[in-house]
Amino acid sequence: MCISCDHTIHRHQFNYGWSRDFAPELVAKSGQTILFQCLDSSGGLVAEDSTVETITTFDFGKINPLTGPVYVEGAQPGDALSITFLKYHPSGKGWSANIPGFGLLADQFKDPALYFWNYDAARMVPCAYGPGGKVPLKAFAGTVGVAPAEVGIHSVVPPRHVGGNIDIRDLTAGATLYLPVEVEGALLSIGDTHAAQGDGEVAGSAIETQMDVEIRIDIIKDAKLKSPWCRTPGPVTRHLDGDGYEITTGIGSDLMVGAREAVMRMVDLLSARHGLSPIDAYMLCSVCGDLRVSAVVNRPNWVVSFYFPRIVFR
Template identity: 35%
Template structure:
């Protein structure tokens, strides 16, 4: 695979998308292309300070915008799209977080109805220092502040669903979407099953950092400049759920409610993937993951919850390279990219 074109896409506000599926492509890419995408935060840049309450400056369903979609040449249903995240750079020196009425893990919601009053709506502003690699938390009712590590990630990335469906970008599912996992950082390769001609890849919802579970429902939300490389992997075993690969590990993603079902989806996929890569008996793979695996939580607030099943490559017995070593090829392709 040789390197193709390298272009930059920067959407104007009217070009931002709020669904996976149902959109005309903004550009065409092919295997080997490296390209840079400007993305907006989940509020579309409208929340800039404590007085910009999201309920007043934003309107449903115009939340969680993504840039794209990008039509990937030669991608057909049944293929797998490998997307390597080469770099995620904050586009501004600030980010925001918030609490909302009836949203988050520790409040009444439409699914968990109680007689408690709703949480107050409040905005926190974070200063971002890319040189120091920090994100500054400041309390709103005291003078407490602390520097946290900058750990940029892409919260929402995916392809079009199957069967001509159109899904809101706030939903995570088998096609990707609002996965909200900190594991989607620079250096990670994401594998997505292709459901429609051209795949129709889109991404957005950058986070400067996020705690596991995204407990209040809002991370440190940022606009980003993100550099990607893509490769179409033809045929082979289907990729039913999103998978991730880094230099040191492999991960499977499950999205569902309740959280236990997301856990089961992720661990079922990782068990069968590990058995296939390592030529292990299924129960032997299950036992290995049960003792050596990890389960990083993505979010417990979105319409579906997200959890990952992960295992370090060092624990795997002579695994075959995943997807014919697409991660290593794409990583090599993007070395030296900004």
């Protein structure tokens, strides 16, 4: 609940996908604050009594339900919409999964897996991972976007030049995201809220969790942005830097192959060093490990690195 917010858009006010033709659920003005009540990425399909079989029933046309859209008065094509994330209200419960056919190593991890998390929603202290380790938490919204100019209903799965499923884990409280406006009113929607995620979200899921999100919206006239950009209020990695990192690499002429190899090596390392099963190590990498491009200038080979924070096993 947000007493000071100008508006609340409720959990049942959502759509699957993006469309310039969706009727707005709310009309707001530049400078106002809005509380978005967001569902988790499964839309409530994954519940505490769910089994691993639930994961096999996912309909990718109905994942990441988007609370919205919000029509912003005065927003016109060519403007930018500024979204400042003021506060997150996590639920304290979440899940991670391996979804068959989805994720960076889908060809190696073909069986479904499901793990439930319980965390302190007030203090957001590191959360225990049953197979081993504690994951530092960092609440953010994985999917934030406005409607594209193209007609039709567009999938929420791929990110777009108007935002969407961008999964930038540093869009935490205090951060600001700028999105190019392509349709009148912008039609802003938010969903896919996470309690923690590694850069890359390599297994295809983070700590997926229902959450409320307080934002402020502002219009920047005639900004002519080509793609999203964002600003953070301070350091973005200090929460994981305390005990250093284990770093594995993938080296070759293809960045995607390099990314896969770097993650595979880390799965091997975590399994050998900490006794995790490969699937548990893979899902853990997705919620707290980071893919980084280390070098792209030394032709013909590029270097992709995977950073795993040692503090998880401190």
